[in-house]
Every structure is written in structure tokens, then in C-alpha cells.
Amino acid sequence: MTLWIRLWTALRSASSTLVLAVVWITVLTPLGLVSRSLRSDPLQRSFDPGLPSYWADRDDPGSEARPDGASEGVVGFLVARGKPWMVPVVLVLLAVGSLVVLSEGSAVFVLLYPLF
């Protein structure tokens, strides 16, 4: 029996990996290619001899003593950061995420278990 359980676990993990791979290939990779061609490096990866210092003043110096953050919501945050185009990406990722979570250890398991 443990062999079946192991096989099932492997299959299940393979299927969530497959779902993630589809998201990676169809959403994040093309978007990444577009983002890299349209925007200058948002991670500021390269050296910049023109900058006298790499220290940056903090963007939101008001945040230091004020608990905030998620309360404003994902959408509001990304819009405020000037990245509204990230909103649908996040929504897709979250939706797929909850699907993957739901499919694990749920009714699907009970239905498919006798097949093995």
C-alpha cells in the first residue's frame, strides 16, 4: 500500500509542478521578456559609475513607525508603486495557487485513490 501512496504523492507533486511550469512558461516568461525589453533594469543590477553613492533615500520615509502594508490591499499597493500591470499577474498567480492547494488532499484524492 505504501508503494501506492508514494506513487500517488509523486504523481500529485508532478501535477502541481506541471501547473506551475505552465504558468511560468505562458505568463512569467513572455512577460519577463517584454518587461526586459521595455523597462530599464528594475533590479538595478549593473554598476553605475555616474552615481556618487548607492545609498538611496527611502521612498516612503513615513512608513517607519506606522504598521501598514497588506491592509491597503495588493491592488492598491501595486498601483501606488506605479506597476498596475502587475495586478493581473498577481491575480493569476494567486488563483492558480489556490487551485493547486485545493487539489491537494481534497475530494480529488478520494476519487482517484481507488484507481491505484
Added chain:
Amino acid sequence: MRTLGISAFYHDSAAALIRDGELVAAAQEERFTRRKNDPSFPMHAIRSVLEIAGEREVDRVVYYERPLPKLERLLETWLATAPRGFRRFAAAWPTWTDRVFVERHLRRELGQLGLSAPVSVVGHHDSHAASAFLPSPFERAAILTVDGVGEWETATMGVGEGTTVRVQQALRFPHSLGLLYSAFTSYCGFRVDSGEYKVMGLAAFGEPRFADTIREHLIDLRPDGSFRLDLRYFDFLAGERMYSDAFCARFGGAAREPESPMSARFEDLAASIQAVTEDVVARMAAEAVRRAGCRDLCMAGGVALNCVANGKLVSEGVVDRLWVQPAAGDAGGALGAALVASPCRVDLGDGGLGACAGVDVDVPGIVDALVAGEVVGLVQGRMELGPRALGHRSILADPRDPAMQDRVNAAVKKRESFRPFAPAVLEERASEWFELAGASPYMTQVGAVKRPLPAVTHVDGTARVQTVGAENPVFRAILQGFEARTGCPVLLNTSFNVRGEPIVRTAEDAERCFRSTDIDVLAVPGRLVRKRPADRAAE
């Protein structure tokens, strides 16, 4: 007002409770679950701090990281590297929704403990900065926080005054001193996030012959301590490893296999990254005190646990006074988060912030054993917060005996011989034995050893010193007793645990550790147990 601070889900989960301007209790989850650096929701630690406080509810809960800037950073990283980076993406996935909606996730977990207080989040480096300054003895001080990465930030500078903490400048991911050090840690065959101490210890054995290579190729370091990394040498954005093939080529070949024999190349690499780290930290510290207009400095973040770099800030005159709290890493983030939400000056005392095991240990019996050259395991008082045992959950021994380092290693610690043990010294006698600028109650500074203490002196003639003052009365009594008999006010003090396990929490944990090792004497409240020769023969 009761504020509960929480750090969780990355490493070193912890909880801290502040009530009406007073730090009541703080504890780390690993001590309860016996899983080192345990990152899970700190259920046991929260129960413990509530029990110490005699509370069943709090008024608010504060988490030490803002999930949305972190989400933005992850997305930007994925977009910057895709199609590379799938494995990292897939690894981050299972916990992703919980991370984004961390407040909801925490409320659910807290509900299981019967807590219904509202949850809020504060910045990671704001937490570090608050935990660095508000418990310090300074009315005004510069603040420097340096770690791997918070949301976007990897280092910040600011200033604290009274109960106000202002974080003003930052360095941004992926340019991180903590990640640079971790890349070398993993290249040297140690675990990232916990093996950094080993690199620091190993550094004393090598020559920093790669330091110029690092400066020339890996990092664009500015006089004010700010820098960028050349990311061709690193793979932490998309890869399985911290370092890239170019890194290996630059430093003479493959990484060291974990647990394989040490070689001179890796000793030299450790010495080199340590030298560069000290240089960066010194420049950052100089810039922080310059901008703050104040020559006292408080530090936090994982890199602030690099006590060798800290010691040099004072000895080389970069700052006048330095204060580093004992839980400068993520465990202290719980304390910092609570302090950001409820700013107040707090006192960490002798570092004992957890549950009290009782204090009635047999001091004369312990002193007798130490004088006779025995290794003593001690549990007394409140459990320490952070990675250091400060005389409450400690193994003690005679530091004058040259064979003692090997004995303690063989008896219990079983750790690599290049890692030194630390001394604890009576505060008022410290300057006779060590080159130290002021007190070091939390063992966060290193100083040169002035008199022969072979068991606690590192190969470079230094030691990581704990000074013991009146706030730590039982440990002080033991040191005084040892001095009265031997003229030496110093003891070897190492944490009470076997390699790979968290420090013991209760007398029962200590007893178990005592039985499974070659510690000679166990001293717990109300009891002094000596291992009989018969027990040894049986083992």
C-alpha cells in the same frame, strides 16, 4: 497596551511581548520544538511569553515584515530572470498565498491560541533598527542595520533619539553584504544562514589573499560603504546555488564538499571575505555616524552578529561606543516589530527574557567542580534570547587549561576545532584580561587576550568576550567564587547544546543532554549531579 511582536516563516521564529512600555518576555521557537533555526509559526514561544506575562489576550500583534513590497521584489526577480529561475519559483510557491496574505494567515494561527487581536505589519529593517536602538543605553545614536534582505532593503542607516527611530537611507536588493557573505559560506561548504559563524572562525587561520580579487571583481564599493555586486558572480536570483560558475573560476575551482577536510584555499577565502566585510561595515559605520552627527552606534541584522567586525569598529576608532543586542538576527525582529508599533525604551538586562528555570543552584558546588577541572552544564534563571548562552543555559569550564578546548569539544560540542570557545569575565576585571572598549554583556564584541587563557583564545590572539555585571547575579557569583580560589575571574562559557541542536530550554532538556554526553557535572536549580565513573564505563 499589550503588543505582541512576531518573527516567523524565514528563520529563527520568535515572539516578544511589550506591556505598558516594558519588555515582559521574549523567546525563540527553536528552543521549544528542538529544531534549530525553526521558521514555523512560533506557537510555543507565544504561549510561553503570554504565560510569563500572565496574559490570555493582547491588544495588537505586529509582524516583522511587509508582505507587499516583498511580493513586488519576488515578481521583479522572476521577471528579470525568466525563463531561468523556475525551480526557485516552484519552491516559493506552496507558501505563496500565505505570505501575501500574512495578516490573514497569522490571524488564523493566533485564533488557535485563543488570541483575537488585530494584526499589522512593519518594515523588516525598521524592526531591526528599533531592536538595535530602543534597548540601547544611548539617548541618541546612529543606527546601522545589515542583513541578507528584508523586503527590498539589505542595509539601512538612520538615527535614534529618545523613543524616536528614523531610518533614512537604504541599499537595495540584490546588492547585499549578507548574501555576499553567505555565498562564500556556502562555497566553503557550510550551510547558508547558520554556517556564517564558522567562516568567521575559520578566517583567523587564513591569509586574505583573495581580498583584492573580491574588491576588484565582485563588488563596486564606494567610500561611504554603499556598493553593488557584480551579479555575474552570483546565482541567488535564479539558480540553485548562491554563487555562479564565474565565481568558481575566479576563486580557483570547485566549492568545498560539506564535512570534507579543510584546505588552505578555503581558509584564505574565509579570511578574504571576512576582511572585505570588515572594510564594508567600517565604511558604513563611519557614514552612519557622520550623517547622524553622533559617534555612538547601534547595530542589528544578521551581519551585526559578526562580532569580529564589530570589535574593530571600536578598536580602530570608527565609533566611540558600540551597542549590539544579543538577538541581532531575525529572532530580535520580533522584539523590534513590537517596538516599532509601541515605541519605548526597554532594558534587556542580562539577556534572559524567556521562562525562568529557578535560580537556586549550588554555587559552591559548581565552583568546586570548575576548580577541579570538571566541565559543568548549568541551567539557571531566564532563558536567553538570541544565539548566545550568557550564563543561564551554559557549559562552563576552566579557561586556563590548554587541554580544555579539546575536552569540551570531545565531551559535548563535537564541533570543528577551528571554532573558538568564548570567555566570560567579571565586568570590573575585564580590562586586565582583554583589550575591550567598555562592557560587552551579550558577547557581541571581540577583543585581544592579554593574559594566557589557552582554552578561549583564538589562533589570532583574540576572544569573543562576555562581561558579567551585577545584572547577572548567579553567574557573577560563580565567577567570583572561581576567582577567589584561583585568582582568575574568567570562565570558558559555551552554549549548552550538542552540535546541530538548539540550546537547552528546561532542566529536563539539560538532563537529557547531560546523559548523552561527557559533561562531568550538571547544575540545575535545586540539584547538582555528578556523572559517576560507572556511568561512563557503561556508555
